[in-house]
Amino acid sequence: MYIVGFLLVLGPLITIHEFGHYLVGRLFGVQAEAFSIGFGKEIAGWTDRRGTRWKLSALPLGGYVQFKGDMNPASIPDTEKLAAIPAEERAGSFHFKPLWQRALIVFAGPATNVIVALAIFAGFAMVFGKAEPVGPVEPTVVARFADESAARDAGVRIGDDIVAIDGETTESFADILHAVTLYPDKRVTLTIDRDGSRLAVPVTIASTIEEDSFGNRSKIGRLGIYSGVQEYRSVPVGPGEAAVLAVDQSIGVTRMMVTGIVQIVTGQRSVAELGGPIKIAKYSGEQFSLGAERFVWFVALISLNLAFINLLPIPALDGGHLAFYAAEAVRRKPVGPRGQEIAFRTGIALVLALMVLVTINDLVSLPIFGG
Structure with missing residues (x-):
């Protein structure tokens, strides 16, 4: 195979x-x-x-x-x-x-x-369309914590609204994932809205090892927070919008590759994560x-x-x-x-x-x- x-x-x-x-x-x-x-x-x-x-x-x-x-x-x-x-x-x-x-x-x-x-x-x-939330856009309010949560340990509470990470605005939980997943062990500052007041909460992103069904392991970052339940539906798109989505996805993948290379060069990730033809096979x-x-x-x-x-x-x-x-x-x-x-x-x-x-x-x- x-x-x-x-x-x-x-x-x-x-x-x-x-x-x-x-x-x-x-x-x-x-x-x-x-x-x-x-x-x-x-x-x-x-x-x-x-x-x-x-x-x-x-x-x-x-x-x-x-x-x-x-x-x-x-x-x-x-x-x-x-x-x-x-x-x-x-x-x-x-x-x-x-x-x-x-x-x-x-x-x-x-x-x-x-x-x-x-x-x-x-x-x-x-073929598959794009995912679109049903109802209001997915909030960035913390609904609950994981059993182990770096955010909770840093002082984040249920009901806090994470409005930015290191100064970058977060409009959805997807934005939070993008700012966290690729950066295990990184020290960041969460800007949260708590009862109308803005607070800066320093937190070190937790490093976890995830394993897929084939036993492949990867190191990812986690804050230890899941949003409230959000329903999605598939919406058809035309050729023009499909092209725009394709460009966005390609830019996102390229950013991940650049981030990974920089982290390996700076020692934040192990060179063991580099792969070649055998791993591609x-x-x-x-x-x-x-x-x-x-x-x-x-x-x-x-x-x-x-x-x-x-x-x-x-x-x-x-x-x-x-x-x-x-x-x-x-x-x-x-x-x-x-x-x-x-x-x-x-x-x-x-x-x-x-x-x-x-x-x-x-x-x-x-x-x-x-x-």
Whole structure:
């Protein structure tokens, strides 16, 4: 099940990502020498009439489009190879294209992943509608406490209205959840309305471990409060509103990813929470077993993750290339070949080190190792 789920998630998403690079490259007349799903040794492939080698490679950890003039799949420019290209053939080389065209070709990969996620989110909104409260909007008044409650311990009482958290207005319990769930152990200030008076209540968000039906564990934040009973109904939405909802959901997911990365870098979360291909395969199989709806939603989340990771300003990733192009736009000339080579080699080393780390995390998380 893990293998099936993995192939159905990463296979199409990687192909779509690389096809974005390929199509925009073709649009600007760039010759693609190779289009590969996976890295390393070629397992199978063919060469089309334009000279592009389409292939499936041994390591299913990504993919690449190698354009004319590239030194390797990371699209590092081969200065000797570029210098040897005759003037009349330079039009087909990626590195001789105008800066804006190169930037669009690079950006096209992550953009296609974002488009896939937006299409899925919008499709779900069109099919299932949106949740709308029946009656008044869900209040932020504390109706009761959990058995263990950080809010109660800090002095919050039943009937208090939580109107803001760290200065950010809360209009519903959903807003409170968004401000709390991703921030276990964080010290925050609740602004509450108690009998018409405003009070500031400092509280440390409790850290709890939740486990799903597959045994996957995650650390989340809790204040230890549930709102009064609130009824919801599903309301149909049109294409325009569905698109807006899809954008909102994508922004929310991206914020969660940014928050998670920042927390790991600053030590608020363990690096053990980072996952790679094996963990994606595990989760893919689990979601696949739960049915098409859950699986397709998971595909949208992974698609956004791929876009986000690829846009990080790390040399050898799409974001690294875009960072070099930004520097070129400011300097009015490209970064020197030596500087690019050092940066790309450093980036590749960083990516490989990260792959080793997440692979270890993935293996430890498998049931066979007690994860």
